[in-house]
Amino acid sequence: MNNSAPIVQRAQKRERDKFLPGTVVSFTTLSHPPARFGPRPRMVGLVELQNGRRVLAPLVMDAPYIGQTVRPRMRLSHVTHEGLRVYEVAYDEAPQVAVTEAFSRYLLAFTGPSGVGKSTITKMLAHACSDYVAKVPILTTRAPKPGDDGEYLYTTSAEFDRLKKTGKIVAMTDISFSSEDWRYGYRAADIEEIWSASKIPVVVTEMELLQGLAHHYGRRAVLSFGLLPPGKSKRARLSQLLHRLRSRGRESEAHIRDRLKNAERDLAFFGERKDLFDHMVVNEDLSALVASLKEKVPGLSGA
Amino acid sequence: MQQDIFLVGSGLTRFGEWWDKSLRDLMREAIEAALESSGLQAQDVDLIIVANMLAEVTNNQAHMAALASSLLPHHPPALRVEAACGSGALAVNTACAFLESGRAKTVLVVGVEKMTDASADAISQALMGAADSELDAPSGLTFPGIFGLIAKRYMYEFGLTREQLSIVSSVHHKHATENAFAQFRYELSPEAVSASPLVSDPLRLFDCSPISDGAAACVLSTVHRSGMRLAASQIASDTLSITQRPTIVSFPATRAAMELALCEADITRKDIHALETHDCFSIAAVINMEDLGFAKEGEGIRIYEDLHAGHAPMFVNMGGGLKACGHPVAATGIKQLIDVSKSLTRGRARYGLAHNFGGAGATCGIHVLENTHV
Numbered sequence: 001m002n003n004s005a006p007i008v009q010r011a012q013k014r015e016r017d018k019f020l021p022g023t024v025v026s027f028t029t030l031s032h033p034p035a036r037f038g039p040r041p042r043m044v045g046l047v048e049l050q051n052g053r054r055v056l057a058p059l060v061m062d063a064p065y066i067g068q069t070v071r072p073r074m075r076l077s078h079v080t081h082e083g084l085r086v087y088e089v090a091y092d093e094a095p096q097v098a099v100t101e102a103f104s105r106y107l108l109a110f111t112g113p114s115g116v117g118k119s120t121i122t123k124m125l126a127h128a129c130s131d132y133v134a135k136v137p138i139l140t141t142r143a144p145k146p147g148d149d150g151e152y153l154y155t156t157s158a159e160f161d162r163l164k165k166t167g168k169i170v171a172m173t174d175i176s177f178s179s180e181d182w183r184y185g186y187r188a189a190d191i192e193e194i195w196s197a198s199k200i201p202v203v204v205t206e207m208e209l210l211q212g213l214a215h216h217y218g219r220r221a222v223l224s225f226g227l228l229p230p231g232k233s234k235r236a237r238l239s240q241l242l243h244r245l246r247s248r249g250r251e252s253e254a255h256i257r258d259r260l261k262n263a264e265r266d267l268a269f270f271g272e273r274k275d276l277f278d279h280m281v282v283n284e285d286l287s288a289l290v291a292s293l294k295e296k297v298p299g300l301s302g303a
Numbered sequence: 304m305q306q307d308i309f310l311v312g313s314g315l316t317r318f319g320e321w322w323d324k325s326l327r328d329l330m331r332e333a334i335e336a337a338l339e340s341s342g343l344q345a346q347d348v349d350l351i352i353v354a355n356m357l358a359e360v361t362n363n364q365a366h367m368a369a370l371a372s373s374l375l376p377h378h379p380p381a382l383r384v385e386a387a388c389g390s391g392a393l394a395v396n397t398a399c400a401f402l403e404s405g406r407a408k409t410v411l412v413v414g415v416e417k418m419t420d421a422s423a424d425a426i427s428q429a430l431m432g433a434a435d436s437e438l439d440a441p442s443g444l445t446f447p448g449i450f451g452l453i454a455k456r457y458m459y460e461f462g463l464t465r466e467q468l469s470i471v472s473s474v475h476h477k478h479a480t481e482n483a484f485a486q487f488r489y490e491l492s493p494e495a496v497s498a499s500p501l502v503s504d505p506l507r508l509f510d511c512s513p514i515s516d517g518a519a520a521c522v523l524s525t526v527h528r529s530g531m532r533l534a535a536s537q538i539a540s541d542t543l544s545i546t547q548r549p550t551i552v553s554f555p556a557t558r559a560a561m562e563l564a565l566c567e568a569d570i571t572r573k574d575i576h577a578l579e580t581h582d583c584f585s586i587a588a589v590i591n592m593e594d595l596g597f598a599k600e601g602e603g604i605r606i607y608e609d610l611h612a613g614h615a616p617m618f619v620n621m622g623g624g625l626k627a628c629g630h631p632v633a634a635t636g637i638k639q640l641i642d643v644s645k646s647l648t649r650g651r652a653r654y655g656l657a658h659n660f661g662g663a664g665a666t667c668g669i670h671v672l673e674n675t676h677v
Contacts (some may be wrong), residue, residue, distance in 0.1 A: 013442050026459070026551065028451030029504040033443045035424045044442050045450050046546065054546040056442035066459045088441070 004079045016060045019127035021071045021233040022049040027064050036078045047091055069094045069172040074124050076287050087185045105195050111210050112227030113263030115244040117283040118204045124290050130263045136201045142182035147250035171212025210276055226270050226277040230284040310531040311511040311522045312341020313641040318517035319631030326362045331374050333518035334413055340448055341522040347619035349407040351381035353361020354414035354633035356395035360429040362423045383494040387433030389661025391636020398523050399536040406573045408526045416631035426514055431663040433521035435544035449663050450584035451503030457552045459465035461601035469496035470510045471585035480621025486515055486629030510585040515629035519637035529540040531644045534568035542583050542663045554664030557594035561669055567658040568671040570654055572596050577646035577655030579639035582625050618646040640670055
C-alpha cells in the first residue's frame with residue numbers, strides 16, 4: 001500500500017471533513033483488519049453525517065446499533081513505516097447532555113503565533129466536544145481567501161466601524177501585512193448566543209484580541225491557553241512555524257515572512273504578559289494535546 | 304447486437320491454488336483449450352482481449368496484453384481491460400464492440416488471475432483497489448467488510464436470518480461437486496456455513512468466495528458459427544464508493560445492465576433458464592436475485608430456498624458460483640459465460656444469462672447467450 005507523505009496529507013484533510021455527528025447506517029467487525037491496524041478486530045461503520053454525507057470510519061463504542069446517533073473523535077490511527085503519524089476520525093456514542101442550571105459564563109481562548117495550529121486545535125476541540133463548546137466567528141474586513149474554513153464573517157470597514165462605535169464589538173485588532181491593513185474582532189452577540197445555549201465560547205486570538213476580551217469581560221472570565229510550537233529554543237520554534245506555514249501552501253513567501261516577524265513578537269509576548277495566560281501548552285501531538293486541554297477545562301473532562 | 308456473434312470455443316483451467324503454475328502457464332492452458340474446442344487455428348484470431356486486475360501487484364507483471372499475444376504464433380494485436388471482478392464481462396463486452404464494428408472478425412477473450420502467490424494481507428489490500436482508495440480504504444475496510452456492512456443492513460431492513468443466508472453457499476457447493484474445474488468439489492451444509500469462523504460480522508468464512516488462481520478463455524466470432532449466439536452484451540456503472548449511494552442493499556448497475564440486456568436480446572425474464580450470478584459473498588447472490596428482477600425486494604433468498612429444496616425455478620450457478628468454483632477475479636466473468644453455455648446445452652434451454660460485477664457493483668456486465676439449437 002502506497003503511504004507516501006502527500007497521500008497521507010490529503011487523507012488527513014479529508015478526515016477533518018468527517019468531523020460531524022451522524023447516525024449509524026450499518027457496521028461490521030473485521031476479525032482480521034489490514035496489518036497496519038494491528039491484530040485486534042476492528043469495527044467499521046457506515047455513518048450518515050448531519051450534512052447528509054455518508055462516511056466510513058471506525059466505531060469505538062461497545063455495542064452499536066443501526067440508527068444510533070454518534071459523534072466524532074479524532075485519534076491516532078497508526079504510524080506509517082516512514083514515521084508519519086496518521087490520524088483518523090472515529091465515532092463514539094453521543095452522550096446525553098445534562099444542562100447545569102448554574103452555568104458559569106466564561107470564554108476559552110487560544111493564543112499563539114500563526115502556524116502553531118490554533119485553528120486546527122480549536123476545530124478539533126469544537127468537534128470533539130460539540131455538545132459543550134462552540135467557536136466564536138471572527139469578524140474581519142479582509143476579503144475571503146482560499147483556505148478559509150468557515151471561521152470568518154466578512155464585512156466592510158464601514159460596517160465594522162459602525163459596530164465598534166455602537167459597542168457591539170467586544171475586542172478588535174488591526175493586522176498589517178506589507179501594504180494591507182485589515183481589522184479583526186469579536187461581536188458580543190456571537191458570544192452571548194453561545195452562552196445562552198449553555199456552551200463555552202472558544203476564541204482563536206492574538207495578543208490584542210486577548211487583551212480586549214480580558215478587558216471587556218474581566219480576566220477571570222477568560223480561561224486562556226498560550227500555544228507554543230515544539231522546540232526548546234526560539235530558533236527551533238520559529239523554524240517549526242516556518243515549516244508549517246509553508247506546508248499549508250496558502251500564502252506567498254512575503255506574507256509568510258511577515259507572519260514570522262509577528263510570530264517572534266507573539267512568542268516574546270508570552271514571556272512579557274504571563275498574567276494573561278492560565279496554561280502554556282506545546283502543540284506536538286494533536287490528539288494528546290486535545291485530551292490534555294479537555295482535562296484542563298472544567299466540565300469537559302468527561303466529554 | 305449489430306452483428307451475429309457466436310461463442311465458438313471455450314477453455315478453462317481448474318480454479319484453485321496452483322503453486323506450480325505461473326500467470327503465463329494458466330493463460331496458455333485456457334487459450335489452448337479454447338482454440339482446441341473451437342476447431343480454429345491460432346492464426347484465425349484477429350485480436351486478443353485480456354481481462355486481469357492484479358498482475359502488477361501479485362506477479363510483478365504489467366503489459367498483460369503483450370504477454371497474451373506472445374502465446375500465439377502470429378502475435379495478434381492485444382489489449383487489456385480492467386474492472387476489478389467485473390473485468391471478464393468487460394472483456395467480452397469490448398470484444399463485442401470490435402466484432403460489431405467489423406474491426407475484428409474473431410476475437411480471443413482471456414481472463415486470468417494468479418492470486419495465491421501473495422500473502423493474505425497483501426491480496427486483501429490489493430483487492431481493496433476495487434473500492435474507493437480515498438473514501439473506503441482508509442477506514443480499514445476490506446471487501447468482506449464492505450459486504451459485511453451490506454449484509455448487516457440487509458438483515459436489518461428485510462429480516463434475513465443467519466440460517467437463511469447459509470443456504471446460499473450450501474447450494475453453490477452442491478452444484479460444484481459435478482464441476483471438474485471447481486476449486487471446492489464437496490458439499491457443505493448450511494449448519495457448517497453458520498458455524499464457520501466470523502470474517503466480517505455477520506459474514507463468515509463460508510459466505511466468502513475464495514482466493515483463487517485460474518484462467519478462462521473463449522473465442523467469439525462473426526465469421527465462424529456455433530450453436531451459441533450472444534444475444535446481448537451490456538455494461539453499466541455506479542459510484543465506486545458505497546458511501547456515495549443512497550442505499551447499500553441494492554446494486555443499481557445490475558438493474559440498469561439487466562434492463563438494457565433484456566431489451567437488446569428482445570426477451571423477458573421468463574425466457575431465461577440458466578443464470579450465472581456474481582456471488583462474491585453470499586449476501587450478493589441474494590441481492591442479485593432482486594436486482595435482476597427474479598425476486599421482489601427482500602425476497603431474493605426464496606430462490607435459494609427453492610434451489611435447496613430441489614424446486615429449481617431455473618439453473619443457477621451450476622458450476623458452483625464464485626464461492627465453490629473459485630474466484631480468480633478477472634477470469635470469473637468469462638468462466639460464467641462458459642458455464643451458461645454448458646447449462647444451456649445440458650438443459651436444452653434457449654436463453655441463459657451471465658451476471659458479473661466489479662467492486663461493490665460499481666461496474667456490472669450482463670451477457671445473454673442464446674442456444675440456437677433449441
